[in-house]
Each structure stands twice: as structure tokens, then as C-alpha cells.
Amino acid sequence: MISIAWVTGAGGLIGSHIVQAGRALAPTWTLAPITRAHFDLADFRAVRGAFHSAKPGLVIHCAAMSRSPACEADPKEARRQNVEITRCLAEAAADIPFLFFSTDQVFDGRTGDYDEDAPVNPIGVYGATKAEAEAIVLANPRHMVIRTSLNGGRSPTGDRGFNEQMLRAWSRGQTLNLFEDEFRSPIHARFTAATAWRIALEGKAGVYHVAGAEKLSRWEIGELMSRRWPELKPRTRKTSLRDYSGAPRPPDTTLNIAKALRLPGVELPRFSDWLRGEPPGSF
Incomplete structure (x- = not known):
């Protein structure tokens, strides 16, 4: 019997890396990448019909409206994309494993080093x-949630990884304003994807934090990147959240990844260590 794995958001950064990693890590599964070209996930009748026809044995749900400014500008659409689509898929997948990608932005950022049991308290849309959406997913004892942080890597559109955005700006001669007091746990999407497959195939329900093993400010990330690509003549300007007046930004959403690291074969390196040893062309 053929085992089919749906991967939504396969045209994005993490989704595309999930598909790539699945070819090596899940060779017994037939991967079904789902993008907007296949059908609109917000067309719930079409989703249910496709699900009934395909009968997947696993769903990895990466699709999302993930740009915070866009969510703040249109909360109704953000809820449709991030909550209602997830609800539809989770209900369709009620009897099979379902892995939902969430974010470190569910925390308010007051403390950092959040583990999976820390109470969520989001400050933005x-x-x-x-x-x-997490609460909907976790109501099913077979379902799983991954919270991840700032992901980099090459995306099909060339603009989904934080590295792609930074390198593009520098190549255009732009100066990047980077917060010295906003902290994340950056990670290459290939490590996120490989860990997601370990979790999905392990099949143990619950929440997992999947991020880099290093706390870095936006400014520190920029410094690491600028030293790696000096030929772009990178220009950065150190800024502070104290002087920021835009959409809410939690200051420290670093994630504790001890639980994920206990799984066999999981590798979640320090971003600075990985960047130092990686050929520039791969990032």
C-alpha cells in the first residue's frame, strides 16, 4: 500500500526543504507537495475532496501567512490563513498523524529560552x-506541533529566507537597520526539515521546539552575515526596540531545544558554527 505524505506550503522556504529532506529520510513515503498551483487551501470543499481522493497517511502543514506586518494589516485574512485552514486540515486528518508548523512568536519575549511547557502569550496578530491554531491541532492526541524560529536557506522564490532578504538588500546597496535587543534562535531550514521528519516518523504527539542552539540578536546575525559576504560591502545600522514604533515585536523568543535534541539523529547546530563551515553558495 502506498503511503502518501501531503506537504502544504511546498513553495515556501520550510516546505520546500521538507520535500527535499523527505526524499532521503522518508523513502517509503510518496511525497505530495501542495502549493497554490494545486488548489486553494482556503477552498475547504476542494481540500476535503482532494483529501478524500488522495487518502494521505501524513500531513505536514507548513503553509501560512507568516509576515507579521501583513498579519497586522489584515487580521481577518491572517486568521483565515493561519487558523481556519489549519482547522480544516486537522479535521480532515483526524485519524492520521498531522504535523503543524508554528512559531516562536506565540511568546511575549519577556524571558527567552522558552521550553515546550511555557505558557503562550502572543503580543501580535x-x-x-x-x-x-496550535490549540486546535493539539486537541487531537495524534497530532504534533513544531515551533521554530528564524529560518534561513534558499527558497524557490528567492525571498523567504532571512539570509536571502539580507543579501538582496546589501546587493542593492541598502543599509539594514538591525535591533541589538531583539533575540532569536536562527537555524538553516534544512536542519528544521530533517528534524521535522524525525518527529513525524517517530509519531509521538505534542509540541517540539526546533531552532538553532544559539541566542543571537538581529544585529549579531547581521555582523556574522556581513563578515561572511564582505564582497557585498554590507552596511548595517545598530538600532533598538526602545526607539521602534511599529507592529509589536517580542524582544526575546529564543527557544529551548533540549526535547528535540533527545530524538535520535537530530542535529540543531549553533548558527555561527554552521555559517563558518558552510560554502557561501549554499546559503
């Missing part, structure tokens, strides 16, 4: 929609 994006985080709030993801927290609501």
Missing part, C-alpha cells in the same frame, strides 16, 4: 493566530 501573527503569534495570536498561530497560538489559536
Whole structure:
């Protein structure tokens, strides 16, 4: 019997890396990448019909409205994309494993080093929609949630990884304003994807934090990147959240990844160590 794995958001950064990693890590599964070209996930009748026809044995749900400014500008659409689509898929997948990608933005950022049991308290629309979707997913004892942080890598559109955005700006001669007091746990999407497959195939329900093993400010990330690509003549300007007046930004959403690291074969390196040893062309 053929085992089919749906991967939504396969045209994005993490989704595309899930598909790539699955070819090596899940060779007994037939991968079904789902993008907007296949059908609109917000067309719930079409989703249910496709699900009934394909009968997948696993769903990895990466698709999302993930840009915080867009979510703040249109909360209704953010909720449709992040909550209602997730609800539809989770209900269709009620009897099979379902892995949902969430975010470190479900936390308010007051403390950092959040483990899986820390209470969520989002301060922005994006985080709030993801927290609501998490609750829907976790109501099913077979389902799983991955919270991840700032992901980099090469995306099909060339603009989904934080590295792609930074390198593009520098190549255009732009100066990047980077917060010295906003902290994340950056990770290459290939490590996120490989860990997601370990979790999905392990089949143990619950929440997992999948991120880099290093706390870095936006400014520190920029410094590491600029030293790696000096030929772009990178220009950065150190800024502070104290002087910021835009959409809410939690200051420290670093994730504790001890639980994920206990799984066999999981590798979640320090971003600075990985970047130092990686050929520039792969990032």
C-alpha cells in the first residue's frame, strides 16, 4: 500500500526543504507537495475532496501567512490563513498523524529560552493566530506541533529566507537597520526539515521546539552575515526596540531545544558554527 505524505506550503522556504529532506529520510513515503498551483487551501470543499481522493497517511502543514506586518494589516485574512485552514486540515486528518508548523512568536519575549511547557502569550496578530491554531491541532492526541524560529536557506522564490532578504538588500546597496535587543534562535531550514521528519516518523504527539542552539540578536546575525559576504560591502545600522514604533515585536523568543535534541539523529547546530563551515553558495 502506498503511503502518501501531503506537504502544504511546498513553495515556501520550510516546505520546500521538507520535500527535499523527505526524499532521503522518508523513502517509503510518496511525497505530495501542495502549493497554490494545486488548489486553494482556503477552498475547504476542494481540500476535503482532494483529501478524500488522495487518502494521505501524513500531513505536514507548513503553509501560512507568516509576515507579521501583513498579519497586522489584515487580521481577518491572517486568521483565515493561519487558523481556519489549519482547522480544516486537522479535521480532515483526524485519524492520521498531522504535523503543524508554528512559531516562536506565540511568546511575549519577556524571558527567552522558552521550553515546550511555557505558557503562550502572543503580543501580535501573527503569534495570536498561530497560538489559536496550535490549540486546535493539539486537541487531537495524534497530532504534533513544531515551533521554530528564524529560518534561513534558499527558497524557490528567492525571498523567504532571512539570509536571502539580507543579501538582496546589501546587493542593492541598502543599509539594514538591525535591533541589538531583539533575540532569536536562527537555524538553516534544512536542519528544521530533517528534524521535522524525525518527529513525524517517530509519531509521538505534542509540541517540539526546533531552532538553532544559539541566542543571537538581529544585529549579531547581521555582523556574522556581513563578515561572511564582505564582497557585498554590507552596511548595517545598530538600532533598538526602545526607539521602534511599529507592529509589536517580542524582544526575546529564543527557544529551548533540549526535547528535540533527545530524538535520535537530530542535529540543531549553533548558527555561527554552521555559517563558518558552510560554502557561501549554499546559503
